[in-house]
Amino acid sequence: MxxxxxxxxxxxxxxxxxxxxxxxxxxxxxxxxxxxxxxxxxxxxxxxxxxxxxxxxxxxxxxxxxxxxxxxxxxxxxxxxxxxxxxxxxxxxxxxxxxxxxxxxxxxxxxxxxxxxxxxxxxxxxxxxxxxxxxxxxxxTYYLLKQFLGDEELRQTILVPVGLTLLVFPILASVTTLAQGAAAITTVIGLFLLYKGFNIDEIVTALAIKARESIYSGQVSVVTYVVAAGLTLIGLFVGGLGVSGLDDTGGVLLPTMQFVNDSVPWIAMAALVASAGRLLDETIEDEPLRRSYLNLPFVVVSVGLVVRGFSAYFLEQQDLIEPIVVPPISIGTTTIEAISLSASQRLALYVSVAFILSIVGVRLTSHLATAAIEDSEFTEHTDSD
Structure with a gap:
């Protein structure tokens, strides 16, 4: 050998x-x-x-x-x-x-x-x-660096941002102050790291693919999603107008509560429209309705009521909104005088209604799901006979 x-x-x-x-x-x-x-x-x-x-x-x-x-x-x-x-x-x-x-x-x-x-x-x-x-x-170190430079994905992820930073920073430093240029570069790098860390590119790609499939398949939810997006923008706009109309409150809590109180109804309406479109798609396709889709409208309304109730509580405590006044009611010869609800009573009313709606949603969803199962079992039994 x-x-x-x-x-x-x-x-x-x-x-x-x-x-x-x-x-x-x-x-x-x-x-x-x-x-x-x-x-x-x-x-x-x-x-x-x-x-x-x-x-x-x-x-x-x-x-x-x-x-x-x-x-x-x-x-x-x-x-x-x-x-x-x-x-x-x-x-x-x-x-x-x-x-x-x-x-x-x-x-x-x-x-x-x-x-x-x-x-x-x-x-x-x-x-x-x-x-x-x-x-x-x-x-x-040389071999590791050579292997790193040979990886196209790593080059684009690290070398490109570093190169852009080295190019843009002198321009910003000459146009603005050095501190402002460094702050701008740091902000962009932070946004880029968050973008990569949360895989936003993959999420956007998945949403684009889903939207294309929905358009080609003619789903109703495409229209309702667009309407929901418009209602959301209106809610944000209305919330911004409400905040701009406030005097200098000297804090962040009250402007935030005003924004939430004004925008929540529109955002809740947007969620309802989007969920309605999804329910219509499930109904048109003759597929069993999922309990999550059936219960979603009740959850949206309940959460909206609770959030609006808490925001209204803070605003009413600062006399930024008027209390709820129940007008007088006449029943036969009996007249019930007008009732003014305090901030605590308003909050309790909103939370109670939200709690009742959530229970109704759960019960209704369970009833419809049970009926759907019984119908499917009856159909299978009939087919077997």
Whole structure:
């Protein structure tokens, strides 16, 4: 059994620095090559690779194995021609020395790409990669950086924002103050990180695909979603108008409550329209109505009442809105006088109505779901008969 201990040199550093042609075979020839390469370039890691090749060969000889030591190099024209040159040299060595296996020694990631070429001709028992001890951290950092630059997604995610920052920051600093430019850049970077962190791009893509499918399938919910979006914008606009009409309150709580109190009815109406469109789609498609869709309108109205009740409580405490006044009611000869509800009574009324609506929604949804199950079981039983 004869083993080949081969040092791979894909870029032909040996031929370029010493003028020798490969393959170089034999213990003495390789040892002399160490001196030639070391004198030509003392800092070349290839010297350590050649010494490692001799060391591995000596260890195998000490174990009474037949060993052939060789150095093979590629060509400098192209990577394809380099790999083919190494393949030809390995074929010649295998035919001349009747080789059974190989131990590969290399010192770079480029040389490591020749391992499949060796494996296609000989059984590779071991791959020995040589890294110079003093430069281990530097070389490892270099390979990591090279791998990072080879990843297109990482380049676009990190290098593009950094490059834009370096380009835009001097412009902002010259137009505005340095602090304002730094604040603007920091804000953009923060928004970008949130955009990537919450996978907003995937969410937007999914929504676009769903919207396209809804349009092509002719679903009613497309129209109701557009109406809901318009109602939401109206709610935001009305809430903004309510806040702009306030005097200087010296805080954030009251403007927020005013905005919520004015916008909640419109936003709740938008949610109702959207849920109604979804229910119509389910009905048109003759599919079983899901309990979540049936219960959604009741939940929307209940939550809207509770939120509006709490916001109105704070506003009425500050005399920003008028209390609810129940007009007088005449029943026959009896007349009930007008009743003015306090802020606490208004809140209790809103919460009570919301609680009753939620219970009605749950009960109605359960009843409809049970009826649908019974109808389906009856249909299956009739079909089986």
């Amino acid at each position: 004869t083993s080949l201990v081969v040092c791979l040199d894909r870029n032909d550093d040996v031929g370029r620095k010493t003028g020798l042609s490969t393959p170089i075979v034999g213990w003495e020839a390789v040892r002399a090559l160490v001196t030639d390469v070391g004198l030509a370039d003392p800092e070349d890691s290839g010297v350590n690779a050649l010494l490692e090749t001799l060391s591995v060969a000596q260890q195998l000889r000490d174990d009474n194995e037949d060993v052939v030591v060789a150095v093979v190099s590629g060509e400098r024209e192209s990577m394809v021609s380099a790999d083919r040159a190494v393949a030809r040299q390995l074929d010649d060595l295998a035919a001349e020395y009747d080789l059974d296996s190989a131990v590969v020694v290399l010192d770079s990631t480029d040389d490591e790409q020749l391992v499949p070429v060796v494996e296609s001709r000989l059984r590779v028992d071991s791959v020995d990669r040589v890294v110079v001890r003093q430069a281990r951290d530097i070389e490892s």
